Amino acid sequence: MPERYYGIRHHGPGSARAVIRALEEQRPDILLVEGPPEADELIEWVADDRLQPPVALLGYAADNPRRAAFWPFAVFSPEWQAIRWAVANGVPVRFFDLPFAYRFIPRKPTADAEADPRGDKPAEPDPNKPEAQPGADQSGTQTPTLDSLPGADGGGAGAEARSPGAPDAEGLGDGESAEDDGPMPGPPAPELRPVDPIGELAAAAGYDDPERWWEDVVEHRQAPAFEAIEEAMTAVRAGALEDPYDLVREAHMRTVLRQERRNHDEIAVVCGAWHVPALRAKVTAAHDAALLKRVRRRGKVRFTWVPWTYGRLASWQGYGAGVDSPGWYHHLFTTTDEVVPRWLVSAAHVLREEGVDTSSAHVIEATRLAEALATMRGRPLAGLAEVTDAAGSVLCEGDDLRLQLIGRRLVVGERLGEVPDGVPTVPLARDLEARQRAARLKPSALDRALDLDLRKDTDLARSHLLHQLRCLDVPWGEPAERRGSTGTFREEWSLRWQPEFSIRLVEVSGLGTTVVAAATAQVTNAAAKATTLADVTALLETCLLANLPGARPAVLRALDARAAEDADVTHLMAAIPALARTVRYGDVRRSDVASVAAVVRGLLARVYAALPPAASALSDEAATDLRDHIDAVHSAVALLGDEAERTRWLDTLTALTTRDDLHGLLAGRLTRLLHDAGRLSTDDAGIRLGRALTAGVPAATGAAWVEGFLAGGGLLLMHDDALLRLVDTWLAAIPPEAFTEVLPLLRRTFGTFATGERRGIGERVAGGGTTRTATAVLDHDTARLALPTLSALLGRRIE
Structure with missing residues (x-):
């Protein structure tokens, strides 16, 4: 036979070892690998030791880079090891999957998409034939396990997991699309039964965990079993409906094989085991040509190498051709002896880095436990389940958080690949x-x-x-x-x-060709599209933080335009904090902010004029919104460090407090700001608080005033007896029917105080820190009802 097929499991370390041994034995004239043919020119980089997996081929459309996909490789990926072997031995390598550019073509239902690959006539389902069930082929024969197949005395090849009806996500049969374009030619096939070959073979062998079955029949054996894997895949595939996308891919693969047979005697084919039966099938060239006529290359695609991570390789992150434990597989592939002890030593090292005492005795006992568990469970060697159980019991002492840490650091792994300089990229x-x-x-x-x-x-x-x-x-x-x-x-x-x-x-x-140029263009474009003043001022702050002086003129022009059009005082106030930060931190970042300072002064002047009329006749919601803007501008003015601006701002606030129609929330907040700024003495603030809390003022208005006044924290009440006495007396005098109404406001106000502040205020009130004594409010009849309970709790009679 002019070619040999090595059906593998994507990212299977057992498959990787078996492929290397098989290639050494065959010594082929050319190696064909399942992957995007547009990336052939990047294969030579695999010989560069600076290209450190995990890495991925990134393919994208030249005219729309959002249409992109990855083809990841780990050090234990069979394709990676096969390519490394071929490059090292001077053997030509070629990717022979369907070109990636074909993904971007709109699909239409075709009759040929459902054609039988063994002939030209479309296959029609037999309504009298029962649907194939997992673990059985269409004749009812149980799907064989590797142990029962010819050549099953060894392991080392695996199967790629497949779900008919959808492309392989990130697998080397296809890529993970950043913008999925849907399946390849053929009508939608919701009736397709999802197929997980490894899962089905594991179930047929009596395993409830496919990964455990894979370890037992592949990872713990040394001899390859490609014939057994092919026979198993043939049986599994016979019980599943065909995926139209796979039919087109396999038609292209067979076409490439026909071409290579004319020029080479010994061909090695490394692909997902799912495809091997279709590649061996006797199919006419005309049939494949008819299928391939349904797709066309449209547009140009480009490829490059990019770093990858083991976290993204894990199947639990949505990667259809992934594995649950890439870190564990890396360990299996790279460790030649003492697999279990070395793994547990690494686990102990992880725990020690987090300050957990883990000794060599822990590692020894965990190793013994893992081996004992493997014997009890009838497994040939301890696998991931056994070392995890042993680590959880001995190293982690039953602590799930420690075990999760080992899982994240070791089982999945946090390795990031490296790509050398010179690899073609943007x-x-x-x-x-x-x-x-x-x-x-x-x-x-x-x-x-x-x-x-x-x-x-x-x-x-x-x-x-x-x-x-x-x-x-x-x-x-x-x-x-x-x-x-x-x-x-x-x-x-x-x-x-x-x-x-x-x-x-x-x-x-x-x-742009540089980060600075691209960022400058991005900010400039955003400034042109900004619709609010706050958006533009945020961009101006970005110019400072990112050091983009080239974008500043465009942002300032947009700022002038938006400010001139916007008469809403709250919009003007919302723009000031970001600008003030720009001015304040400009010297730290060595930026010229004189032009920004001029803009801030202009906006503040407009705020001084527009704020008084905007503060009248406000609803509760509007008053809260304006209060937040006033707080932000107050902090921004303080950041500027300009005494003249601070004086004008405080003058504006002082004038506002004289208005009779000012909302209680704003009146209380402005009084607090002026008090903290030294414009109002404590006595003056107390007089205003007393007026707001007099009997003639509605309880809700008084509560709003208190909320605004105390929003700065509870330290003022802790250190000022007069203010605390005013608030305490007012609270005690609130009528029961009004207390329910003001309670939410009071809880919201006092709930913002720090725990220490609330405790201190409570202690001052309970300890007589106010003039209102305990006897003045104590109801002796009500208190007497609690005496029997107190007596029982304390163990002595209380009268």
Whole structure:
């Protein structure tokens, strides 16, 4: 036979070992691998040791990069090892799956899509024939297990998991599409029975866990079993309806095989085991040509290598051709001896990094337990289930959180691949790589905390880069809450690189060849489309944070235009905080903010004039909204550090407090702001509070005034007896029928106080910190009812 078929399981370490041994034995003239043929020119990079898996081929449409897909490889992927072997031995390699460009063509139902691959006549289902069930072929014969098949005395090949009716997500039969275009030719087939070959074979062998079955029959054996796998796939596939997309793919594969047979005597074919029966089938060239006429190449596609992660390789993240435990499979493939002890040593190391005491005795006992469990369960060797149970019992001492940590760090793994310089890619991605090296920021799949001191050149460059990437919707870094210093020169970030960022870089590459140019264009375009003043001011702050001076003129022009058109005082006030931050932090970031300061002064002047009329006759909701804007502007004016502006702002607030129609919430809040700013003494503030809490003022109005006044926190009440006495007396005098009405406002007000503040206020009231004594409000008759209960609790009689 001119070719040999090696049906593998995508990302199966047993398949990878078996393929290498088989290729060494066959020594083929050419290697055909299931994958996108447009990526053939990138195969040579596999020989470069700097290309470190996990990596993925990224394919995308040149005219619409959002239409993209990945083909991931791990070090234990059979395709990766086969290509590595071929490149090292000078054997030509070719991807021979259906070209990726065909994915983008609208599909129409065709009769040929359901054609029988063994002839030209469309296959029609037999209504009298029962639907095939998992674990049985159409004749009712039980699907054989590897142990019962010819050549089953060895393991090492596996099957790709398939779901007819849908493309392989991320598998090397197809890619994970960033914008799914649906299945290939053929009508919708909701009646197709999803097929999981490994699951069916495991069930036929009496296993409830396909991964455990895979370990027992493949990972714990050394001899290849490609013939057994092919026979098993033939039986499973006979019991399932065909996927029209697979029929077209396999027609193309057979066409490539016919071409290669003319030029080579020894052909090695590495593909998902699901496809092997179809590739061996006797099908005419005319039949395949008829199927392939239904698709056409449309548009140009490009390919590159990008880093990948084991987290994305895990099937639980929606990857149809993935595996549950890529970290464990990596360990199985790369560890030649003492597999279980070495794994448990790694688990102990993970726990020690988190401060958990784990000794060598723990590892020894866990190893013994794992081996004993394998014997009790009748398994040839301890597998992932046994080492997990042993680690949970011995190393983790039954702590599920520790076990989850081992699962995340080891079972799945947090490895991120590397791609060398020189791999064809868009200039924007190249510039980002150079910026990352210059800033000494290496992408990682792990969450990483980054604390920046903007007074340092390197940290400032890092901040600029992270903000520029956020402008491009590449959130490699997310700003974190400051835990320590509140200085303006500090920034804290949480970093984590995601493979999807590679697609986004391709998408925005048309905006510029460098990160700065692309971010500048993005902000400029956003300024032209901004519809509110707040949106534009946020962009102006972005220009400062990301160091984009080229975008600032366009943003300032948009700001002038929006400010001139917008007469709503709340919109003007919403724009000021971001601008004030820009002015305040400009010196830290070494930016010229003189033009921004002029804009802030102009907006403040308009606010001074428009705020008094806007503060009259407000509803509760409008008053709350205006209160929030006043607070924000008050903080912004303080940030500016301009004493003249601060004086004008406080004058405006002072004038507002004299209005009779001012909402109680605003009156109380403005009084508090003026008191904290030194414009009102405590006595003056107490007089205003007393007026608001007099008997003639409705309880709801008084509660709103208190809410506004105390919104700054409870320290004022803790340290001022006069104010505390006023509030306490007012609360005690609220009539029962009105108390229910004001209670939500009071709870909302006092609920914002810190726990220590509430405790301190309560202690002052209970300890006589106010002039209202306990006897003045104590109802002796009611208190006497509690005495029997207190006596029982304390064990002595209370009178």
